[in-house]
């Protein structure tokens with residue numbers, strides 16, 4: 001298990017992508033005069049972009065869906081960013097953020113859209129740090145690599161990093177999505193790109209994609225807590241997916257597998273964590 005609950009002072013791995021993408025995007029501009037960094041987010045990516053702006057002494061403006069829990073908004077505001085609550089969901093936030101691009105405003109999106117692919121690619125490249133660190137650690141302990149890897153899928157940038165790192169290669173790659181936003185599963189089932197409510201266009205390099213209900217992610221949070229690991233719902237979803245797959249009787253993952261899980265976040269919503277796990281993070 002790779003624990004990403006404390007990464008560069010933030011409670012998720014997202015800053016690995018945000019930091020590299022900001023660096024590359026600024027380098028591509030050819031000068032580093034201050035600009036406002038803009039992002040849309042469901043929580044962690046925007047907080048990471050806000051953090052990078054703060055380190056540069058630059059302003060940040062982060063667009064968030066109107067149903068985002070206060071703790072996540074506060075986490076972004078605590079980085080000194082302006083938080084704009086959009087009248088709508090995540091996709092509306094992405095659209096609004098994209099429309100801000102300009103002379104003095106640099107959009108750092110982890111979601112690709114028409115005419116905007118470099119920055120999301122850099123975000124995904126930044127995430128590859130996770131997998132090189134795992135290689136280093138395994139080599140230092142003289143251990144073999146994983147035979148099965150679970151990866152949580154949101155917009156797909158982390159999954160792209162998993163696929164890049166493990167392909168070509170024999171490891172079973174399992175994408176895990178929340179039941180309410182199973183875009184990759186829908187597109188695999190359809191055999192091509194599809195649109196599920198909201199324009200999340202995705203393509204899969206994974207062997208299997210499993211959609212898990214929130215209740216399974218919560219059960220995985222409790223299992224991880226019992227093992228001394230603090231994980232939020234998205235952070236625990238990889239375990240939930242692998243557990244569901246093992247229970248489905250496909251034989252994979254099975255006793256011969258070495259399974260890699262990535263705990264992608266800690267308790268990013270402490271009140272929810274307390275309620276779900278029955279103890280503070």
Ligand SMILES: Cc1ncc(COP(=O)(O)O)c(C=O)c1O
Pocket residue numbers: 012042044045110152153154155156157158159234235264265
């Ligand atoms: C904690 C956590 N895990 C996993 C993911 C999925 O990553 P991606 O959006 O790159 O697919 C996200 C982002 O949405 C996240 O915040």
